[in-house]
Amino acid sequence: MSININSKLDSQNSFWxxxxxxxxxxxxxxxxxxxxxxxxxxxxxxxxxxxSSLEYIDSTGLGVMIGVLKKLRTNDKEIYIINPKSNVKKIFTITGLDKIFKVEG
Incomplete structure (x- = not known):
């Protein structure tokens, strides 16, 4: 099991x-x-x-995202979840986190 992470700062629109x-x-x-x-x-x-390329997420992974979201919200910032696969989106829905995060797609 592994994860690949890529990021870039979109400084024009002000988001990672x-x-x-x-x-x-x-x-x-x-x-x-x-x-x-x-x-x-x-x-x-x-x-x-x-x-869109994430195959699986468990409660530990959700916990990491929640922790980062809490840190961002102290500065009025958000995490947008973009294009989750149906099985991943289902986890957000079942846990109610689709109401905490901005889930799109």
Whole structure:
């Protein structure tokens, strides 16, 4: 199980454009946590996280995203979840996190 993370800062529109590929679970969550917190330290702007290539997410992965969202919200910023696969979107819906995050697609 692995995860690939790519990001770029869209300074014109003021957001991080992030792509996740693979599986986000207990074995990869720390990598994502470190990565996202590093981005927040560089620039506190909204995050658009594209999940179109994410095959799986578990509660540990959701916890990482919630932690980062809390940090962003102290500065009135949001996390947008873009294009999640149906199985990943279902996890957001079942947990009610589709009302916490801005889920698009």
């Amino acid at each position: 454009d992030i792509n996740l590929e693979g599986e986000l679970d207990v074995s990869t969550a720390d990598k994502l946590k470190e990565y996202l917190h590093g981005l927040v330290e560089q620039e506190v702007v909204d995050m658009k996280i594209n999940l």
